[in-house]
Amino acid sequence: MKRIRIDSTVIVLGILILALIIGAILVATVGRNFFSAGNVRDILTGMSVLGLVAIGQTLVVLGASLDLSVTYVISLSSLLAATIMNGSPGNIPAAVAVTLLVCAGIGLVNGLIVTVLKVNGFIATLGVGLILQGILNTNFEGSSGNVPWEFQLIGATGVGPIPVSTIIMIALAAVVWFLLNRTRTGAHLYAVGGDPEIARLSGVRTRPPLIAAHVLCSVFAGLAGLLLASRLGVGSPTVGQQGGYALLSIAAVVLGGTLLLGGRGSIWGAIGGVAILAVVDSVMSVMQVNPFLKDVVRGVVIVAAVAVYSRRAIVRRRPRFGPGGTRTGGDDAAKAAEPEMAAAASELADTSSAAEGGRS
């Protein structure tokens, strides 16, 4: 019998639905339709970029690391892509490839600093972020480059109210979900995040999964940068900071039920977390909430939403008595094992009393 355990992803979904209901009511009070095409597009668009970043961030957080450099990777990626494309559609493949390769390289550096030099992810990526910031400031002044219309379509078109960018983000989330659950690297990432020493003793090579997570995280930040370039039509050296993506993505990941200490969590939870933030933002925008007050609400929502399940997520023993207990509720497997245990033990009782003489 499976033990029923309310998955944090389910709780996230619950909070999201609650947010949607409250949002819809609030939006209706100002005479707007929450589920209108324009609003749905607004919410989903708001989710796409942060969603991509959060997917990558989930990977590193699962590995018990962090990536604070994503903001700068995003900016760099948008600039690289826009300058390489330089307005010509023929350059798109090359631009995308070069951009993602550079991002992967940055991720590799992050991963190596964290695993080989043993610098805590927080500091390592803070440092790499500063370095990237320096590179951005020295090499780019203001927005530059030019994204051809063909590439802008990714950010501008949609299927009905659903933007293409959101579809891409969800598809990539599915790929990463598969990676986490169906590949050894995924399983090992959970292990390394859960406890690197245990992973090592179990024969897992602890560096590759974490390095892979960092590389993927930067690549996803790069993808977010590409998406931003496509939406902006140019590359911008500050577009990453503008969105505050580093801290917000970590907040979304934790909101989605992923343990900040690593080893537990899911991609869908993170997407749910991103959705909650997007819905709250959208409702506040429609309500024309004072921008300063928006930050207050954001802060409160993040903490409150995490508080809903954080206590519950702590591993507890099964109760025996009282509601849900094995004695009152009935745990079939345990009950079934009972006679067997009893039989074995009484058998043992005979043998051990016979063998007792051997001990002083």
Next chain:
Amino acid sequence: MTAAVDTQAVLEVSGIRKSFFGVEVLKGIDFDVRPGEVHGLVGENGAGKSTLMKIIAGVQPADEGAVRYRGDEVHHTHPRQAMDDGIVTVFQEFTLLPERTVAQNVYLGREPRRGGFVDRRAMVTRTAELLADLGVSFIDPQARVGSLTVAEQQIVEIVKALSFDAQVISMDEPTAALSDREVELLYAIIRRLTSRGVAVIYVSHRLKEIFDLCDRITILKDGALVSTDATADLTTDELVRRMVGRSIQSYFPDAVDGTVVGEPRLELEGCGNAFVDEVSLSLRAGEIVGIAGLQGSGRTELVEGIFGIDPFVRGSMRVDGASTRITSARAAVRAGLALVSEDRKAQGLALGQSVLDNSLLVIRSVFSARTSSSRREVPGVLSSLEISSRGLDQEVRFLSGGNQQKVVLAKWLLTQPQIVLFDEPTRGIDVGAKYAVYQLMRDLAAQGKAVLMVSSELPEVIGMSDRILVMHDGELVAELPAGSAEHEILGAATGAIHPHDEATDGGAR
């Protein structure tokens, strides 16, 4: 026993030396195992057994010396390499991830794949098969390990090792958390392995197991090799003498002269919480009460309930006759209780802190005003427990298991508790240290304190207790007098016999 004396050794180590922070913990060890053999490795806490196992497993490199495997010298620098070669280890510390399922843990590091992707179904079915092989049906391969009890986790740990196609399996105290029944099942497995020609290295502080299982026994003392003999050539006494360097007359010290059983110090009346129910018992001054029961019968929950970790929600409690409600560990400590918990690494010690800081942990937590006076008592308490450490500043994680347990004892003794609850006090500690713990219990009793001891080792319960309470499925089901036989206790513990149908003399139920 089918001693395979004349076959070629499958694994051989020679001249192994290892130092930590300049202290040599292995001083040139020669050791070998042959196919089909169970080779016991014994020694006091800190003798270097685990370190040797780790070197064989490729976890730590040796400073000097060679490891030869199937004739060739090997230099494993990562456990992976050793495993790939067929050397598998059940480590003393659990190597399970609480957030992952049993199957995921068992196959961690070599998940079965189909078409390049992890084959989850195969993983689950194979785990189920392995569990069934062990005769265990109560562990769901898809359950999260964190939701299992310590004993169940230990079984998973063993299953994990068995899932390899190994040539050499080292087991570092595999039975520390197992009950006799499961130990018996493990015996069967080991015999099956050896009959297939697998070599087993077996480390345990339970000497009975060593004699039951092993073909040869190697004794370590203070990092040096004492002897390797065929089991038949050794007696228990001789083994103990070589391990400890002196012979221990009796495993269980007698009560200190002048110990008088006095007034009840702790009385429970119909207490219960989510884990235990209807607990009524009384503990008198000068008395040692043992609690027996099967794994998962709720003994730990009982002491944790008394200690306020999972406070009782029903019933009443009296300390020294005064009605008391204990709803937190803090209240318990203030009421004069102490709990030597089952899992010292998780619940007892801050491993990265010094011996001194750990000894003062409770004082600082509850009686912070007494810190400086207690600080002066620390050296005395530590030396009375014969802790061997490199000083008050040594980090506790660098101590061996037995010495760590003594630090836990020291931390409680400093509070001068009146009622001491011991949960598995001798788990994973050597004979010498065990004896010291027993002696300590006797001394406490002699000082008029009340002692409650939970133990999975029946001889210990029988040897130490003035009365024996038996738990079954969250309830106290029997009270037996001192010196009851094992089968009586087991009968009550399994629910096969219901002694409280017969007349018992008050106390519990």
Next chain:
Amino acid sequence: MNALRTLVSPRGAVFLLLVILLVAVTILNPSFAEPGQFMRFIQRVAPIAIVAIGQYFVIIAGEFDLSQGSLITAQVIIAGNLVGQDDSRTIPVLLLMVVFGAIVGLVNGVITTVLKVPSFIVTLGMMLALLGGVMWWTGGAATGNPADSFREIGRGGIRDVPLLEFIPWAVFILIGWLALGIWITKRPLGKLLIAVGDNATAVDFAGARSAWVTTRAFMISSLSATLSAVLLVGYAGVHPSVGRGYEFVAITAVVLGGVVLGGGRGWIVAAAAGAFALEALFMLLNIAGVPSTLRDAVQGVIIIAAVAYSAVAFRARRRRGPQTSPDLSASETAGPAEPVSTATTRTIHTETRGD
């Protein structure tokens, strides 16, 4: 000789870095070696060092406090708006700020410990809410700098001191706060905090009110931020960007000081030294005339290098074992006096000794 070893040891890495940076600054600008200049340097570091001291207590308990920067901003603006030009309000407003700081810490701590929300998230939320809150309250602009009596704390000092020329109050405040911090680390509270960071369950089982223990760390952190704000109101004046990013600077300083993120290990003096090293680095970048655009990059490289140095050196030392002077361990060790002590354990001594 020993001092030298301590410097090269991983725990001393931050002191080594500090010495190198200060020497470099002095070479580029010899006037820095004048006592007056040096006092000014300490005055400048004081706000950051004080925040780092506060952050230290949170970090050794295994938590984060990301709300420090926003709290500084909030407090600075509170000071600006409530004191105004009225000298008589200095004391009441100071008290109000202390109370406000304590409440912020209390809220951070209670949500972290009772609701079990990771402190990274709690304090991130607090960071957003506090900053948004004061901006909302003030419409983004503080009324102006408060009365000079208030600003004197961060700006003034004792003048015309022989030899030193000028001793800013900030120097005394920093020394006092650090002394208080060191004292706390030796008190049961400090010991329990580091034990909580090491193994919170064990502390629970020992009967501590661990929620309250951890909460107090957050309160210390918030009070440090408050004190830092008081200094900054004087040093820099009232502005919504005062304090911005201080949480990251403080965490970086603490980590540079060898304190382990995740808790259970670290020395408060090294954390404060981390703040000095960081500020010395900023100063070096200014004095060396590093192009403004490249500054961040240089800073990033040095931070990573310094932290990597201590991480790698620590492991190497652990493997190598001791080769240092035996005299260090001689102090009151029980048991057999095996001469084992590295410069590493030496530093621990100073930390754990003497309740």
Next chain:
Amino acid sequence: TTDPSVAPAESDSPDESAETTEWFDQELFDKQMEERGVEPQGPADEPYLQHINAEMVDTSAFTSEGAKKACFANASISNPWRQTGWITMNEQLKSLQEAGAISEMETRDAQDSDDTQIADIDYFIAEGGCDVFLISPNSTAAMTPAVERACETGKPVIVFDRGVNTDCPVTFIHPIGGFAWGIDTAEFLIDNLEEGDKVVALRILPGVDVLEHRWAAAEKLFDEAGIEAVDYFTGADPAEIKSIISDELAKGDVQGIWMDAGDGAVAAIEAFEDAGADYPVMTGEDEMSFLRKWKETGLTGLAPVYSNFQWRTPLLAAQMVFAGEEVPKEWVLPQKPITEAELDDYLEANDGMPDGHYAKFGGENLPGYPTVWQERQIP
């Protein structure tokens, strides 16, 4: 970092100045240089309705009766300048609502994010039911496609502050610009300093065109005049500013301070006080904190202005457009620095305003004056 001969540590400056030319646009420089001298047209007591060198466009196509709904996509209110403007704009809105020209204004604040602002504009297009779009772009190039989409709706689009790379909006409202600022400030400093004197430039952040233009112009002029100028990015953080100045004073004398914006000017001046150095010749901004400190210290100063009253113009322009009146295609508002001679007048006029207030906010004739600005009531 402009003078290659200063110190070896700055030897990489040649390529720095090479970069500077990226921002430097001779054509724009000349244009703004010229506009500084032009006497603006329009009512003298209503600077927010004045314009310079305007080319008027016909708006009769938009003529329409009744109160209209305005949709305002704002970049942010994250600095005192924008906050002040935003307060002014809301008071202007009230007066236009009373006048029956505007029914309501729906605002979305992008909180400094290009991506958010694009989404905001798209939301307005789809759901806003807007009669006129007011856009204060977060950045020039990135907002261009979104502004074009707004234009495609056929509704009037009014852009102000930063521009966009399209001329589809009905009017683009802005003060003369960053080069003019740079010229005003640099000329002032050059006039008051000797050749070889040192100026420390305290800039806010890199990469924002309005700010970069200021420095590009100033740097060029300093270079030509032989003034040594070192620039720093401060994030407008006074603590940072103070440290920078202290370090500069430790290195040697500093004769001039050039600032991107008035924030933090006080800290810069105090750094001189604390170090016991002579006050520098200094340019700040028309922010009250600087004006007050300037008065108090009596230093030689200039307060360049990036006309805050421009926040009134877009709504007024909307009213004009619906009334079918001509508006300038590019509505260049006057931008005149406050000089020492005018200082007292502005201080007096803005008595009681908070430090983050801007002297040339131009809202004296609006309903909430002065309490709304004094108490900084932000909706």
